[in-house]
Amino acid sequence: MIALVHVYALAGLLFAVLAYLSLKDSEHPRRWTTAAFWALLALAFLAGERMPAWSMGLAVLGLATLAGFGGVKAGRLKSREAAAREASARRFGHRLFLPALCLPGFTVLASLGLPRILIAGQPLVDPAQGSLIGLGLGSALAFAYALRMTGEALRPALDEARHTLDSIAWAALLPLLLAMLGSVFSKAGVGTTVAQLITENLALDQRLPAVLAYALGMALFTVIMGNAFAAFPVMTAGIGLPILVQRLGADPGPVAAIGMLSGYCGTLLTPMAANFNIVPVALLELSDKHAVIRAQVATALPLLACNVLLMYWLAF
């Protein structure tokens, strides 16, 4: 059975190659620290579950130090000239879309179709992790296909990928670090403390104030935690269930659904949701770190107001 560990091994392999290529790149401005960063990340992906947890904790501190103090930077890229790219664009035309479409196509296939194929009674792909496995295998397939179709050589392709990966390394690391901060917050009881503070200090025996407190609380809490899933159990146990549903008799269906979507409005507003709001800034090479959040404010705030009204109307 193809499981998530195999995809992690694939990623580990890529990071190990990046470490090796950085090490060999004598013109790289941060050669050693960049190589160390990718090597540590390769270790975490290749052997993370077999290493003692405290040593992985140390590795995380190492990764953060390397990325946080500017140790990982992109080197000089010998990119192809614009004229060569234009010519190749005319030569391949729409065929250039095929490898790019290979990824979503394969991801859907791996989450819906492949787990149903049984080999010796075992599903071909772990059914619980279909789309992540599809993402990994589809990416590898797209790479191989793109190389074959265009006749591009491996080394310049990897160098170009390394240039992008070096420049977004810190942003790519951030979602993992934020998930880690979320674990620390929940183990330290930050969520329950905040919910307690809210419920103890607000007299919520009328519909509108209770709806406001729950919807805005979900949004605010999601801004803090970066994840509506982390906010939901805390806010619903604090306000949604005991006050809205049990005391005021609201319909639990709309309370939960619209409450969660109020949290999603918070996701649009926070740098803590790094994979949605910070990673694209790096991918699109935008100069303002908060450019994506800025582009979302004018959608998130009116939508949050809509959620409050919808919950008030639909839940009662």
Next chain:
Amino acid sequence: MNAWPLLGIALVVLGFALRMSPVLVVVGAGLATALLAGFSPTETLVLFGESFVKHRYLALVLLFLPALAVLERQGLREHVRDFIRKHRALSAGRLLLLYLGLRQVLAALGLTSLGGQAQSVRPLLAPMAEAAAQPATEAERQRILALCAATDNVGLFFGEDIFIAFGAVLLMQGFYAEHGLMLEPLQIALWGLPTALCAFLIHGLRVARLERLA
């Protein structure tokens, strides 16, 4: 109740407001919160390590970048630009509106992986929107690219919640079940529809307004 760990939140807010390196802010706040909550250094390291290993899947999207590098070396962006210039009817506003609607509908059908910041925004949507809008200044160009990323997020968030097998719906159902309230997933998922519609109207109006700017 130990309220000291709440200082961790304050540290995060302060760090982001001062525009310090987000990586250092987050790890610093994690360390501070752990110490204030009274965890030992070893406990803290173990918690860091376990959580990091468990969340490695968040970095898997990087695996797509080598394929993207090949395609961009071979002129994918140039091809997308030429394609858009040949089809003048596809303005930036219409393009983003179309993308928003498609992303919401597909996500509502559970096909959330048919898109994403690395998978579709950087290689396809962003160069398309840029070619269609023909921004006059660099600031305008960056605003359009940021709006592309925003449109992918809005489409995903306010579509996926309607799909009954989606994690959020199951989380809500599970939470209620734990507290003795039995609901069908559909009884929750359907209530995501009004908000999804509002999201399409609000964000759709914003991207459609791009036409007049361009």
